Amino acid sequence: MTDFGSYQNEIYGAGLRGIVPKVPVDYATLVKRAEAAMPPFVLPYVQGGCGDEWTQDRNAEAFHHWGMVPRMMVDCTTRDLSTELFGHTYHSPIFMSPIGVTGICTQDGHGDIAAAQASAATGVPMMVSTLGNDTLEDVAQHLGSTPGFFQLYTPRDRDLAESLVRRAETAGYRAIVVTLDTWITGWRPRDLNTGNFPQLRGHVLVNYTADPVFRRLLGKDPATAPMETIALWSRLFGHVMTWDDLAWLKSITSLPIVLKGICHPDDAWRGVDLGADAIFCSNHGGRQANGGIAAIDLLPDVVAACGDTPVLFDSGIRSGSDVVKALALGARAVGVGRPFAYGLALDGAAGAAHVLKCVLAEADLMMAVNGMPTLADVRAAGAQRIAL
Numbered sequence: 001m002t003d004f005g006s007y008q009n010e011i012y013g014a015g016l017r018g019i020v021p022k023v024p025v026d027y028a029t030l031v032k033r034a035e036a037a038m039p040p041f042v043l044p045y046v047q048g049g050c051g052d053e054w055t056q057d058r059n060a061e062a063f064h065h066w067g068m069v070p071r072m073m074v075d076c077t078t079r080d081l082s083t084e085l086f087g088h089t090y091h092s093p094i095f096m097s098p099i100g101v102t103g104i105c106t107q108d109g110h111g112d113i114a115a116a117q118a119s120a121a122t123g124v125p126m127m128v129s130t131l132g133n134d135t136l137e138d139v140a141q142h143l144g145s146t147p148g149f150f151q152l153y154t155p156r157d158r159d160l161a162e163s164l165v166r167r168a169e170t171a172g173y174r175a176i177v178v179t180l181d182t183w184i185t186g187w188r189p190r191d192l193n194t195g196n197f198p199q200l201r202g203h204v205l206v207n208y209t210a211d212p213v214f215r216r217l218l219g220k221d222p223a224t225a226p227m228e229t230i231a232l233w234s235r236l237f238g239h240v241m242t243w244d245d246l247a248w249l250k251s252i253t254s255l256p257i258v259l260k261g262i263c264h265p266d267d268a269w270r271g272v273d274l275g276a277d278a279i280f281c282s283n284h285g286g287r288q289a290n291g292g293i294a295a296i297d298l299l300p301d302v303v304a305a306c307g308d309t310p311v312l313f314d315s316g317i318r319s320g321s322d323v324v325k326a327l328a329l330g331a332r333a334v335g336v337g338r339p340f341a342y343g344l345a346l347d348g349a350a351g352a353a354h355v356l357k358c359v360l361a362e363a364d365l366m367m368a369v370n371g372m373p374t375l376a377d378v379r380a381a382g383a384q385r386i387a388l
Contacts, residue, residue, distance in 0.1 A: 320362025
């Protein structure tokens, strides 16, 4: 058990010495500071959603429609936030969601490694994106003893897909997280208004350019042919996944397969029935399709459809209280995305670690004050829908 809430004591203690946090502890201030720090070719991609961003905004706002009822006279002097996934017990229930431009969120262009260092420092697992400025192998070296997961954008070429999966397995990742909703990019006005798509400018493609299958398909050193490299990547990115592909995925690795992007209970049930090891309830933070229902409102039905199969969740998580509500609605683990990216922009690995510690501290203290010392207590209490 870890006393995550004691992080506030560290902050108050530093304040007595005249030291205030370098990175804000609240999301609103974090965003404002990051907006000033991130370059214009990165910020719109990180912040932007699909269409008029209604679904993206709704993802976050919908947490205010769920509430928890505190219980008193419960000894919560110690709390246990540990959770189990794929036979491993993690000391907390949060993870770092995959973000394709993590690598360019830091000024040195090595945000993937900085994020891995934050993961190692906090013990919060990182889902490492296929899109990166550092290879998945190099990132794994910086995770320390904290297990990592590899997020796969399944390419159209099966040999390349299998190569990426084999590399992830060899590098020590604990699961393959297959993103289902991004075989094509949604309508993103912020990026379109600036004509900016980082991948088409050669950013975050290192996992491809370092891959032996990709290099064979290219037929030359990627460093000598940047435009041809980008063109090949564009042709290969985005296999349209169908249920028939799940058996193939399971045949190429012994790692657990997580299906990311499931929002309908029938899809969740079918994924479990066909052998998925976990279901990831997510609408990509509202970045891929607009006009949808907030992911947190869809979570209970997805959990019910999955039975004993674990459900992961992200989309709209901004705080520790959001994390606890998602856990109360049945999530086994909860992903934090944009907040840690903003932390990276402000102070690299230390900034991302600070953001994760703040999220965990708030979650821990919420459980303490609500009389819920364990995640089992949180789930037993549940969350109630509020009419606002």
